[in-house]
Amino acid sequence: MSADTQTLDLDVVGAYLKDHLPGFDGPIEATKFQTGQSNPTFLLKTPAKSYVLRRKPPGQLLKSAHAVDREFRVQKALAGSAVPVAKMHLLCEDDAVIGSAFYVMDHVAGRNFTEPTDGDLTSQSRGEVIDDMNRVLAALHEVDIDAIGLADYGPPGNYFERQVGRWSKQYKASETDPIPDMDRLMDMLAERLPEDDGQRTLVHGDYRIDNMIFEADGTKCLALLDWELSTIGHPYADLASVLMQWQLPAGKEGRGLMGVDRKALGLPSDGAFVKAYCQRRGLERVDNLGYYMGFCFFRMASIIQGVLKRALDGNASNPERALKVGQYVPVFAKAGVQALEKG
16 A cells, blocks of 8 residues: 555455455456545445445554544444445454555445535425435434444543543644634633533534435435544534534535525525424424534534644645645634634
8 A cells, every 4th residue: 555545555455355355356446535534535446346445544643533443333333224324344454454444335326415505406306405414314313322232332421521622632733823713612612511411322423415425316315424523422513513514605615505595495494404303303492502513613623623734744635635625724713613602
């Protein structure tokens, strides 16, 4: 494996899969997905079938980051549930094979939308896509974690207290320039922690439309991808993550809905999306949404700061995009402060 994360040694990969994956037969053609900044991901094509290989990046990594073993475990546990996931095949934790741990799963063919307004869809179809996104989110939070063997997938205690502490440390470890709003946001989140209301569910951690595969000719979600940040925690973090994304500018960079005529495009308001989610889960309402939104802006700012640091250190998955994305850290930090101030 080359050290730049961009290529795979196909002879090594082919030999390993031949020995460890029943039914596998080469030769392999590999193409690296350019979306995603964390774990380099490759489409592996063989004459009979296509697979996806997802690996840790090489080099010095932040502790607990890039946990491909956890990604593999949670998706394998969800097989057959109401949460659509790709079929997991194997996990290799031996760094000697290609330079870092990796797993192999089925390639799920379908459509991927990079933003809510993406795609050549009618307003009705666009609304149906977002409604199915809502359905999967509610289904995720209704999963019986004991029944599928994930009760120990995250530590007990106040999820937001744990996450604010974790991401504050991650941010400080990858900090490059002082950002006053980020420091203020971390302080505000720590000071305004909500009391633990007892909800403890599986959470995705990065729930966005671009992490989903939909039917090629329909509106049903076929697979929820990119489980690196998944854990046992509070479901409203995932819900707020969707709404957070929608507050950003529309287009390929922001991928949000700021200034968009949602009704004309068949897209729901924030309130309608929350109401549908509550109906699916049998909830009366969601209180303290401003805090959860502020937390999501903070976590995303911390994540993209790490992306920027990897780019500057020379081991980013997509260096050019990483440097561009890194410019948004102050934007997310400011938005997080504003969300908390609004309540």
